[in-house]
Amino acid sequence: MSDNVTITRTKSPVKRDGALRRLIGFIGADNLSLMFALVVLVLLVTVVSGWFGLSGGNRFFSWQNLWNSLAQAIVIVGLLAVGETVVIIAGALDISIGSVASVGSVVAASVLVGVGVGTRLASLLAGSVFFAVAAGIIAGALCGLINGLIVTQLRVNPTIATLGTLAAFAGFAFLLAPEGKPVGVLTQPAFTWLAQGRFLADAPIPPLGGTKWTGIPVLTVIFVIVALLIHILMTYTDFGRAIYAIGGNATAARLAGINLSRVRILMYMLSGGIAGLAGVLLTARTTSGNPINGTGLELQAITAVFLGGAATAGGKGTIFGTFLAVILVGVLNNGMNLLGFNTFVQRVALGFLLIAAVAISQGRQARAEHVRTRIAAQD
Amino acid sequence: MTMTSPAAAPRNPVSPPDAAASLPELRGTLKIRNVSKAFPNVQALADISLDIRPGEILAFIGENGAGKSTLLKIINGDYQPDTGTLSIDEQALSFSSPRDAHAAGIRVIYQEPEIVPGVDVAENIWIGELPKRMFLFSRLRLNEQVRRSLAEYGFENALPMNLLGDQLSSAQRQLVEIMRALKSGVQVLALDEPTSSLTDEEVDRLFTLVRRLRDEGVAIIYVSHRIREILRLCDRIAILRDGSLVAVKQASEVTEAEIVRLMVGRDLSEVFQRRPAGTDHEVLRVTDLHSNWHRGVSFHINAGEVVGFAGLVGAGRTELAKVIFGELTKTSGRVLVDGQEVSIHRPDEAIAKGIGFAPEDRKREGLVLVRSVLENASLAILRRLSRFHFVRGRLERSTVAGFVERLRVRTPSLDQEVGKLSGGNQQKVVLARWLAVKPKILILDEPTRGIDVGAKAEIYHFIDDLANQGLGIMFISSELPEILRLSDRIYVMQNGRITGELTGASATEEAVLGLAMADQLSALPTGAATPNREGSIL
Ligand SMILES: Nc1ncnc2c1ncn2[C@@H]1O[C@H](COP(=O)(O)OP(=O)(O)OP(=O)(O)O)[C@@H](O)[C@H]1O
Numbered sequence A: 001m002s003d004n005v006t007i008t009r010t011k012s013p014v015k016r017d018g019a020l021r022r023l024i025g026f027i028g029a030d031n032l033s034l035m036f037a038l039v040v041l042v043l044l045v046t047v048v049s050g051w052f053g054l055s056g057g058n059r060f061f062s063w064q065n066l067w068n069s070l071a072q073a074i075v076i077v078g079l080l081a082v083g084e085t086v087v088i089i090a091g092a093l094d095i096s097i098g099s100v101a102s103v104g105s106v107v108a109a110s111v112l113v114g115v116g117v118g119t120r121l122a123s124l125l126a127g128s129v130f131f132a133v134a135a136g137i138i139a140g141a142l143c144g145l146i147n148g149l150i151v152t153q154l155r156v157n158p159t160i161a162t163l164g165t166l167a168a169f170a171g172f173a174f175l176l177a178p179e180g181k182p183v184g185v186l187t188q189p190a191f192t193w194l195a196q197g198r199f200l201a202d203a204p205i206p207p208l209g210g211t212k213w214t215g216i217p218v219l220t221v222i223f224v225i226v227a228l229l230i231h232i233l234m235t236y237t238d239f240g241r242a243i244y245a246i247g248g249n250a251t252a253a254r255l256a257g258i259n260l261s262r263v264r265i266l267m268y269m270l271s272g273g274i275a276g277l278a279g280v281l282l283t284a285r286t287t288s289g290n291p292i293n294g295t296g297l298e299l300q301a302i303t304a305v306f307l308g309g310a311a312t313a314g315g316k317g318t319i320f321g322t323f324l325a326v327i328l329v330g331v332l333n334n335g336m337n338l339l340g341f342n343t344f345v346q347r348v349a350l351g352f353l354l355i356a357a358v359a360i361s362q363g364r365q366a367r368a369e370h371v372r373t374r375i376a377a378q379d
Numbered sequence B: 001m002t003m004t005s006p007a008a009a010p011r012n013p014v015s016p017p018d019a020a021a022s023l024p025e026l027r028g029t030l031k032i033r034n035v036s037k038a039f040p041n042v043q044a045l046a047d048i049s050l051d052i053r054p055g056e057i058l059a060f061i062g063e064n065g066a067g068k069s070t071l072l073k074i075i076n077g078d079y080q081p082d083t084g085t086l087s088i089d090e091q092a093l094s095f096s097s098p099r100d101a102h103a104a105g106i107r108v109i110y111q112e113p114e115i116v117p118g119v120d121v122a123e124n125i126w127i128g129e130l131p132k133r134m135f136l137f138s139r140l141r142l143n144e145q146v147r148r149s150l151a152e153y154g155f156e157n158a159l160p161m162n163l164l165g166d167q168l169s170s171a172q173r174q175l176v177e178i179m180r181a182l183k184s185g186v187q188v189l190a191l192d193e194p195t196s197s198l199t200d201e202e203v204d205r206l207f208t209l210v211r212r213l214r215d216e217g218v219a220i221i222y223v224s225h226r227i228r229e230i231l232r233l234c235d236r237i238a239i240l241r242d243g244s245l246v247a248v249k250q251a252s253e254v255t256e257a258e259i260v261r262l263m264v265g266r267d268l269s270e271v272f273q274r275r276p277a278g279t280d281h282e283v284l285r286v287t288d289l290h291s292n293w294h295r296g297v298s299f300h301i302n303a304g305e306v307v308g309f310a311g312l313v314g315a316g317r318t319e320l321a322k323v324i325f326g327e328l329t330k331t332s333g334r335v336l337v338d339g340q341e342v343s344i345h346r347p348d349e350a351i352a353k354g355i356g357f358a359p360e361d362r363k364r365e366g367l368v369l370v371r372s373v374l375e376n377a378s379l380a381i382l383r384r385l386s387r388f389h390f391v392r393g394r395l396e397r398s399t400v401a402g403f404v405e406r407l408r409v410r411t412p413s414l415d416q417e418v419g420k421l422s423g424g425n426q427q428k429v430v431l432a433r434w435l436a437v438k439p440k441i442l443i444l445d446e447p448t449r450g451i452d453v454g455a456k457a458e459i460y461h462f463i464d465d466l467a468n469q470g471l472g473i474m475f476i477s478s479e480l481p482e483i484l485r486l487s488d489r490i491y492v493m494q495n496g497r498i499t500g501e502l503t504g505a506s507a508t509e510e511a512v513l514g515l516a517m518a519d520q521l522s523a524l525p526t527g528a529a530t531p532n533r534e535g536s537i538l
């Protein structure tokens, strides 16, 4: 019925994109620059470590370094960053994730060993790896629920709300641990397998950089799977769309029928649940449910998210970008380790990296904003 | 402003393609020569040459996305042209920011001028240029000066000096922006769709001012989609299509139809005719609704009816829509959908009850500017497009593409950021979203604001079709002709009340205006946000 209108048009209003542009669009221009930065950084680290004549596991391109040092080191922060990405895309912030990870860590260990909070469940579940993992995740999700309720029902600014719960949950983790002491899980090999296990350890793969093939860490596989799942959630589901819309313009999203409170609560539960899982894995790696396990991790996670191209104002960002940024931060830390910088230098570097990442993100927004307000101002 | 050296200035004088080009050249003419501007995938302007002459009102007209605003942004120094030059009196101008353009006496007035909220009128006018040391004495002198210049143009009443920035209506905001321009000796003044949120009376006052400035020798550019307004006001008309200048005509020598043909490249032969299809089934009834903005509003909408809501800006129509939609709260009164009383506290509940609402303020309430056309258009129907919460991509694309084609949204692709579309095209994306929803009751708040003639006709057809499919449509518009043409029934609102209901032959322009201004003197309801105290401001 609209033929009389469209036929006479000289140009179709919707043009098709070229293949190359589609590819760039698919990867995203921001992600391309991240990949570029990553390549540069890797080259820098290998060249510099070559000068220092490092050998064996101290070489960047060695199985030992790639799988054992790098791939495992990025997992915990990576998981936290993936959850944080969702929150930041929605235009909010979750500072409490480090403490939530501590809670998850203690809860998982307690359930596993049957002490503290775990005692009452002990007869039923103790020793079950599955229930220990589930308990850690659920504990995290409950912490997220608390965050979500504070933000949506009490209308507290997300930054302030989660700053408060950062402190509260940290204390809570100590209260959960019997007498505030770490809960050891050393005797539970099925559980510590989560951190020490390897897939494909026997695969016939030649040595690299003078070290033997070690297999792919279970930890790394878990991280990749979670990142992939959240990527799918954000890209292909109505929940993901709602998150992007809320971050871009909450009023417009609400008027389009999105239940802001529900989405925000679910979002905090998701971020909390992932932080809980990170806590569980921390327990497996350190072989103890320690209430200080997660302390300070939120800073690294938030750094990675902003480095990954998420906009501080919300509405923009991708899980893939965060994934790349996590690797970038990992390589940076790894390189500094290889070259023997101490942790204090690394902390200084990380702090400045956060500021640089946000500054870049702000610059990008300011430019886009300028164009937008100009366009906006007019019509 | 940076001026290139005189040696570099003279370019090949290319004669502009207008009839009067042979007239002796006036001093102070802004010459645009061979200006082009491209954005990724879009040639926004292609080789535009045009003279903007002092003492003349020149209209820019063209479809949504034709390039009008982009040309103004180049004149204002917001964008730099890819190629081409601007010059005044043989002096090449190259602006790197609006500040440069202002210094050269060029001012572009956007529809939403930047106004500082907590600051009074005088300071808003002098913003950025206030004397460094602000003693009481100079402050008084400043006020006196502003008062005098307001009086000079006859705006003492329209723009009370004691109002703060956030109390100004959109007409008053424009006035502040115009006063800013006047105080610094403007030579070229451009107005981008200035009248789209003004009442008729405000439009008249604006025109008086614009004509006066023209007679004082200011060169004026006037951008609008209202062809009649343009024919009434302007001396010459520049018609743009797809980024090119297709014609420049003397206003006295063209007809409305001719302009439309030049704009869209074809005849808009079809005359829209509403085919009333109202039934007896009431889809919406509101009885005795009270809120911060309303005092006892009662009305009903039947299935298949288009019900117009007329009234002055600030009469409470938008707020009424929002109260029904659950975005604002009511203090008392009942709302019935399909005969059932409903209690709605949030927009998603309203949607679940079968109510849709396309808001008028597309940037603040309508669109997620940083996301794509696709995501914006499908936002309200995600549930329907999803299976197990997974959005079915192909279905989504084809659904949205249908609406985008039919509403003639000009966009390089469905994945373009909505914020990068032209204003009218953004408005179409909001409409596409809500037309796709097909609720029982659809509330459209100023749906054709900023939309070109061709697309307007298409939107009327859409509304007509939807009503004939049995939707009840609440149609809020400040354009009288459009309300009269499209509505089966009209409610007129004023100051938070319905002052009358008109149908059939009784629905005339005079009748609507009479009801819209029925009790000018009654006090505003408590809590009314608008400072529209004289009924109209300009
Ligand atoms: N910053 C930008 N990035 C990409 N494309 C842009 C940008 N600004 C404008 N465009 C495109 O340039 C074209 C011209 O836009 P412009 O705003 O000048 O149109 P307009 O004539 O003012 O339309 P309207 O009547 O809808 O206001 C449009 O296709 C628009 O999408």
Ligand SMILES: [Mg+2]
Pocket: A378, A379, B068, B069, B070, B422, B423, B424
């Ligand atoms: Mg425009």
